[in-house]
Amino acid sequence: MSYDVAFIGTGDAADLTDPSPDGFAMNYYHAEAYEVLENCTLVACADVDTDRAAAFADEFDIDAAQTYADYEAMLAKAEPDIVSISVWPDIHAEVVIDCARTDSVAAIHCEKPMDLTWGGSERMARVCDQRGVQLTFNHMRRFKPTWVEARELIDSGEIGDLERVELALGNIYDGGTHGIDFATGVVGDRPAEWVLGQIDYREENRWFGAHNENQAFAQWEYDNGVYGVVTTGKGSSLVPAKMRFTGTEGVLDVNPDDEDADNVVRWRGHGEADWNRRTLEEGAWTDPINDAIAHVVECLETGTEPELSARRGLNTTEIIFGIWESARRRGRVDFPLEIDDNPLHEMVESGALEPESTDD
Template sequence: MAQQKVAFIGTGPDPDTPDWGTSAAMSYHHADAYAALENCSLVACADLVRDHAEAFADRFGIDRHDVYEDYMEMLRAVEPDIVSVCTPVPTHADIVIDCTESDALRAIHCEKPMADTFGDCRRMVSACADNDIQLTFNHQRRFSETYLEARRRITEGEIGTIERVEIGGKNLFDFGSHLIDVCNGLNDGRRPEWALCQVDYSVENVRYGSHNENQALAMWEYENGVHALLSTGDGTAAFDSLVRVRGTEGVLDLWPSGEHDLRVHRDGETTPEAVDCENDTRPIFGAIADVVSSLDGGTTPVLDAEDVLTANEIIFGCWESVRRRARVEFPLEIEDNPLQSMVESGALTPRSAEE
């Protein structure tokens, strides 16, 4: 098993006092997961705020000599095998593409969402493919015990054949990217065929540098006939679980409201089965382990960029439906971010959250 040198771009401030929506200091969670692997060495970090990078280095035993403000200087000096990118969303694409200039780099693991335009999402995937660099994104819920148990039960036919998935969460982009990706995984990675959506964006909601709607109602259809229905809004989503899977013989809820992780209601049973999944607090450990083992074994990682791209295509497709005021057919052929473009053009005029 080869020893992998790991470096970090974007360390963020103190992780013990995260500023949700601005910086969640995800690099610390990435580093904890790499440090748990015997074949990974944490060798360098870079952040525009040197104090942040030095605090990160001190936490993980990185020499101060290997602390940088310029990530390209770090790549040239250290030549890491793996880089974790944990910066604001609008910076992802340029950083990832810059990283492909490193001859030594073998893998990039980037925080989600992918990028703030669909064109940038595709550019990242293409650049890494052209340079034979493994690109993954941290949709870590695919490694939660809840997801894995739900997938096992669906595969074994506990609720029959999937007919519809339902999503209830805060928003489409920042939070919803996780949940849409989960639904894609539960539906065996099937491609979407069309999407239809409406949003309310009356109060500015910028998270990690990107706009997010206040409420949305959307639906789309997968190529195998499974439909998806999504309702977003902080405290106003229509469903009482983050993901609900409706089958021909029952219903399965992932992360329902209440104390349990999973709820299974089979047809003919009066009381649903409540399931608590063990070790469901740090799925990032499984995500990072898969990134590294795929690199060693030459296999396709679960969080492969091509699969993650589908979740982002659905998100941007939903917002494009709002812009066109019509159903959108896939594959999606736009370059921009429709929600952001509607704000910039004046078609949407969210007032400041401070007003």
């Protein structure tokens, strides 16, 4: 089959060379990935800034008549099969649901994190499921060569049966969603049963409009008995790697602290003094997007569940919002999570947390 692909939120091409918490122009990378697929044709784009939409269309040879300020007009006129979405998370659910309710749309690939709220995350997943629309999120680091190698080593039994995952991340929401998602995938894409966490948020830290804590520490348990631990910000050196996986027979680290590189895996058995090490070839940080989108399109053709599916994304997102909810409740949170909002944002809005503004 062939697919017509449209884009919502083109972003500013200037952000490709100077990305910031306000913009990364991720749909440019999405478009490059679709462009090399023989069964995909780039047909339309929408952005509230029509100059940005025009620049995107020019870059990818999209007919100028198929550029829009209003994405709903684009959906109605272009009738795309696949839509890639790269807008701020506070409107992810709204845009995804509008796409899912468009008869022509068979698949939606949305930037991470899922949504600004847990309720929005659940709603858009539910609507897409009801409409038979494939919904995926750009947790593309599942396709990062170093992370793929780590997963294959664990799956092959190098450290025995997995018992615990420890993560040292910059935050748990914007960038940290990649680490939690990958760990959850290694565990078997199982849901967690509970989480207990605490956060510190004293200096405002917004990415794409969303608050992110300055420091967090949390523990959770997956329904197969594997434990997860995450630490962010000050104190994250507690974990001697970006990710540590402990099994019944050994331990494996991804990006260990004794290596100034992000493409190293080391592992050893319990009681062994020396590490086995493997350094992987990595290209640009965006290269895994190509593999991710090729996989998404292939799954649309075959009808198989993608690695980046909404179901898997919900497992990750429930842990994230569960950590913030645990901090709000000051106690353990049992799943399923029964909230609709964003606990961190609510704590800021209510005055329970008062981060100092970083505006000049």
